[in-house]
Amino acid sequence: MGIKEAFKNWLSIKGRHIHGGxxxxxxxxxxxxxxxxxxxxxxxxxxxxxxxxxxKNFLTTVESPPFVALDILLFFVIFYHGAxxxxxxxxxxxxxxxKNMLFFxxxxxxxLIGWILLTYIVATRFIGGG
Amino acid sequence: MASTQSLxxxxxxxxxxxxxxxALFMVFFLGVHLILMHAYGLNNILIQAILNRLHNPWWKxxxxxxxxxxxxxxxxxxxxxxxxxxxxKVKALNAAFWVVAIITIIYGVWLLFNI
Amino acid sequence: MxxxxxxxxxxxxxxxxxxxxxxxxxxxxxxxxGLYYIRDNIDHTLSFRASCRMExxxxxxxxxxxxxxxxxxxxxxxxxxxxxKNGIKVxxxxxxxxxxxxxxxxxxxxxxxxxHESVKPYIIRKETPEGQLLQSPEQLAKFKQLTLxxxxxxxxxxxxxxxxxxxxxxxxxxxxxxxxxxxxRDEGKNKRLAVVSDPExxxxxxxxxxxxxxxxxxxxxxxxxxxxxxxxxxxxxKRIFTGRKDGEK
Numbered sequence: 001m002g003i004k005e006a007f008k009n010w011l012s013i014k015g016r017h018i019h020g021g022x023x024x025x026x027x028x029x030x031x032x033x034x035x036x037x038x039x040x041x042x043x044x045x046x047x048x049x050x051x052x053x054x055x056k057n058f059l060t061t062v063e064s065p066p067f068v069a070l071d072i073l074l075f076f077v078i079f080y081h082g083a084x085x086x087x088x089x090x091x092x093x094x095x096x097x098x099k100n101m102l103f104f105x106x107x108x109x110x111x112l113i114g115w116i117l118l119t120y121i122v123a124t125r126f127i128g129g130g
Numbered sequence: 131m132a133s134t135q136s137l138x139x140x141x142x143x144x145x146x147x148x149x150x151x152x153a154l155f156m157v158f159f160l161g162v163h164l165i166l167m168h169a170y171g172l173n174n175i176l177i178q179a180i181l182n183r184l185h186n187p188w189w190k191x192x193x194x195x196x197x198x199x200x201x202x203x204x205x206x207x208x209x210x211x212x213x214x215x216x217x218x219k220v221k222a223l224n225a226a227f228w229v230v231a232i233i234t235i236i237y238g239v240w241l242l243f244n245i
Numbered sequence: 246m247x248x249x250x251x252x253x254x255x256x257x258x259x260x261x262x263x264x265x266x267x268x269x270x271x272x273x274x275x276x277x278x279g280l281y282y283i284r285d286n287i288d289h290t291l292s293f294r295a296s297c298r299m300e301x302x303x304x305x306x307x308x309x310x311x312x313x314x315x316x317x318x319x320x321x322x323x324x325x326x327x328x329x330k331n332g333i334k335v336x337x338x339x340x341x342x343x344x345x346x347x348x349x350x351x352x353x354x355x356x357x358x359x360x361h362e363s364v365k366p367y368i369i370r371k372e373t374p375e376g377q378l379l380q381s382p383e384q385l386a387k388f389k390q391l392t393l394x395x396x397x398x399x400x401x402x403x404x405x406x407x408x409x410x411x412x413x414x415x416x417x418x419x420x421x422x423x424x425x426x427x428x429x430r431d432e433g434k435n436k437r438l439a440v441v442s443d444p445e446x447x448x449x450x451x452x453x454x455x456x457x458x459x460x461x462x463x464x465x466x467x468x469x470x471x472x473x474x475x476x477x478x479x480x481x482x483k484r485i486f487t488g489r490k491d492g493e494k
Binding site for chain 3: 001006007009010012014015016017019020021023024025027088091092093094097098100
Binding site for chain 2: 003006007028038056059082088093121125
């Protein structure tokens with residue numbers, strides 16, 4: 001098997017279960033997005049160097065609607081990775097492996113609630129604060 | 131296969147254990163970080179608020195632990211993704227992991243002390 | 246009489262195509278029955294592996310609509326169709342994924358059995374025992390489900406990691422390692438743990454649990470591998486702290 005075929009199979013969801021292979025693939029993809037964001041975030045923090053001269057402009061940019069929308073998307077990615085990840089920590093220690101489908105959907109529900117709450121808070125700040 | 135392994139090559143369970151431990155840390159760190167940054171309006175992300183926080187040693191310790199955890203968790207995750215693709219050069223991959231992780235942590239901590 | 250269309254991936258890795266066959270179906274007709282019907286009545290060049298026809302030998306596993314199943318124990322009327330053609334249900338049959346493909350529905354199991362052998366799937370004793378080795382029903386219950394494995398290889402075909410990483414030991418071999426580690430008569434636990442804690446051993450499992458979904462015998466390799474990870478971690482920590490390579494006292 002070449003690396004190309006391996007990568008194709010790695011991305012495949014054919015015949016996989018939502019609480020199984022698809023959840024696994026999403027976990028990896030969201031993980032990679034968060035890792036990428038970590039470096040973007042470090043770059044953004046570099047704006048704070050030199051007394052933060054460039055930070056003010058930066059803050060105005062990231063407080064615009066398209067950036068806040070991206071933020072909300074990022075929350076979704078983080079909440080998915082977190083909720084599914086908590087399940088996996090338990091599973092990898094051998095807890096709840098026999099009921100992993102139920103466990104998955106319970107964690108998804110909790111993650112969704114968290115995401116909606118945070119989105120609500122951010123959206124009201126944005127609309128209210130102007 | 132495994133019969134020829136030396137002790138140094140069997141750090142995989144340590145890596146696994148740390149992955150799970152940093153995962154649990156991150157629930158706390160990221161939870162606090164997200165609430166702090168987004169639930170208080172703009173108050174907490176204005177430059178003065180950030181500088182005040184970073185001059186508090188407790189917050190500094192919090193962020194240092196956060197940087198180390200997230201870098202380890204993220205890059206070890208990436209290492210796992212690459213290993214899952216059937217990569218044979220495990221030693222080279224592990225070395226690359228350590229180099230990138232140490233550079234990232236040093237830069238992150240340097241930022242915390244220089245902002 | 247009802248009919249169904251089998252859409253079968255035929256040929257060799259160099260040259261292949263999907264070929265469709267119409268198969269009559271009665272209540273209880275299995276996919277394997279359908280394959281025998283094709284070979285007896287339509288095309289006797291069709292290659293597939295099968296033997297016992299009763300979910301014991303583990304020969305006839307293949308991809309049924311993208312998911313691995315032992316075809317002898319999969320009844321056509323219970324399979325969700327891959328689509329329809331002129332109102333007739335279509336079932337797609339392909340060789341097991343994640344294995345080197347030989348021809349038609351036949352794959353190469355050499356690597357699968359080599360990996361299985363590498364975890365030492367037999368009882369290891371330090372000395373030859375005198376008389377019988379007794380075991381209580383409670384001790385048996387700890388691993389009994391795992392003894393039901395028929396080595397059909399469906400778990401490996403379902404596993405996303407086995408499909409992208411041919412070096413990974415795979416769910417079948419790892420479950421076999423746990424089966425013998427959990428056996429009260431066995432004394433070779435550390436020898437097996439030294440094999441499975443390889444970077445290409447149990448650490449490549451990230452619990453997508455597709456293996457347990459695929460297993461026709463409900464062996465649940467996914468749960469066994471997680472327990473094996475904890476055993477392997479304890480073993481490796483002992484190795485690191487005592488400096489002993491074999492982990493023995």
